[in-house]
Amino acid sequence: MGALSAQAAQTVNLGHTLSDSSHYSVGADAFKETLERLSDGEFEVVEHPSGALGGERAMIEGLQIGTVDVVITSTGPLGNFVPGTYVLDLPFLFKDYDQARCVLDGEVGQDLLDEMSEHNLVGLAWSENGFRHMTNSKRAVTSPADAEGLKVRTMENKVHMEAFEQMGVHPTPMAFPEVFTALQQGTVDGQENPITVIVATKFWEVQDHLSLTGHVYSPAVVLGSPILIDGLSEEERGWFEQAAQASAEATREEVSRLERDGVELLREKGMTVNTDIDKGPFQEAVKPAYQIYTDQYGSEMLDRVRGSD
Numbered sequence: 001m002g003a004l005s006a007q008a009a010q011t012v013n014l015g016h017t018l019s020d021s022s023h024y025s026v027g028a029d030a031f032k033e034t035l036e037r038l039s040d041g042e043f044e045v046v047e048h049p050s051g052a053l054g055g056e057r058a059m060i061e062g063l064q065i066g067t068v069d070v071v072i073t074s075t076g077p078l079g080n081f082v083p084g085t086y087v088l089d090l091p092f093l094f095k096d097y098d099q100a101r102c103v104l105d106g107e108v109g110q111d112l113l114d115e116m117s118e119h120n121l122v123g124l125a126w127s128e129n130g131f132r133h134m135t136n137s138k139r140a141v142t143s144p145a146d147a148e149g150l151k152v153r154t155m156e157n158k159v160h161m162e163a164f165e166q167m168g169v170h171p172t173p174m175a176f177p178e179v180f181t182a183l184q185q186g187t188v189d190g191q192e193n194p195i196t197v198i199v200a201t202k203f204w205e206v207q208d209h210l211s212l213t214g215h216v217y218s219p220a221v222v223l224g225s226p227i228l229i230d231g232l233s234e235e236e237r238g239w240f241e242q243a244a245q246a247s248a249e250a251t252r253e254e255v256s257r258l259e260r261d262g263v264e265l266l267r268e269k270g271m272t273v274n275t276d277i278d279k280g281p282f283q284e285a286v287k288p289a290y291q292i293y294t295d296q297y298g299s300e301m302l303d304r305v306r307g308s309d
């Protein structure tokens with residue numbers, strides 16, 4: 001420790017788009033605590049929350065060129081870089097958290113993490129954002145007919161955009177750091193995100209209606225920059241993997257807590273919560289998105305996901 005403590009710790013810049021009270025921040029804290037402890041201070045993690053390093057797409061590009069070291073991101077823009085992950089963005093693919101976590105923790109999840117290295121990224125661990133729900137400022141939405149014609153911000157993800165188009169919604173892709181202002185100024189009527197994000201971003205200030213559509217599970221992933229990770233020793237890389245695993249576990253716990261308590265909080269903040277959602281018509285409306293996906297990417301990955309829980 002004597003020799004080590006005399007050396008300056010190597011800074012690891014970790015970015016994400018959510019506030020420092022979010023589930024991603026809980027994950028960032030666990031990453032920091034674990035890496036600094038395992039490395040005995042060789043690495044010092046500095047968290048950059050709230051999109052300080054840009055939106056998720058920009059941060060993924062940053063990993064590829066080495067301007068950021070570690071990113072916690074949803075799969076929203078990831079398919080643009082690692083097309084294999086698009087399968088996870090299909091609506092109504094997973095029925096609940098247990099099923100989604102089981103698939104991501106199994107062979108399919110590992111293969112997708114491995115695939116990231118073919119695209120100049122290092123997949124360290126699957127973390128979690130949560131099941132996505134729709135919010136808007138216009139009206140209660142309990143069926144696709146209610147949603148028709150709404151202008152809804154989506155992630156920059158063509159599978160999601162396609163699904164919303166099938167629902168009759170006008171999808172407006174946008175980086176997350178611009179979303180609050182767009183909702184405030186009425187550039188879009190609504191957005192869709194998990195309870196975790198709706199709480200962390202205080203969307204109740206700009207959205208009146210929440211519909212618990214749970215239309216798609218939104219995974220998150222802890223990614224590393226190959227420029228940093230490929231230069232590490234095997235032992236050091238192992239510390240990063242353990243830190244990412246600890247981060248994912250802490251994040252999932254926080255997601256589960258907010259799934260239990262978050263909806264009540266949103267009611268208290270004044271949102272009208274529509275729980276009476278018949279998912280059947282939504283599932284029917286988005287079906288063509290599956291055909292469009294398999295036409296382009298084949299059905300192998302989809303079959304593997306469906307067969308692996």
Ligand code: PAF
Nearest residue numbers: 017073074076155176197
């Ligand atoms: O809506 C998004 O872009 C994502 O869900 C978010 C909020 C950036 C979290 O990954």
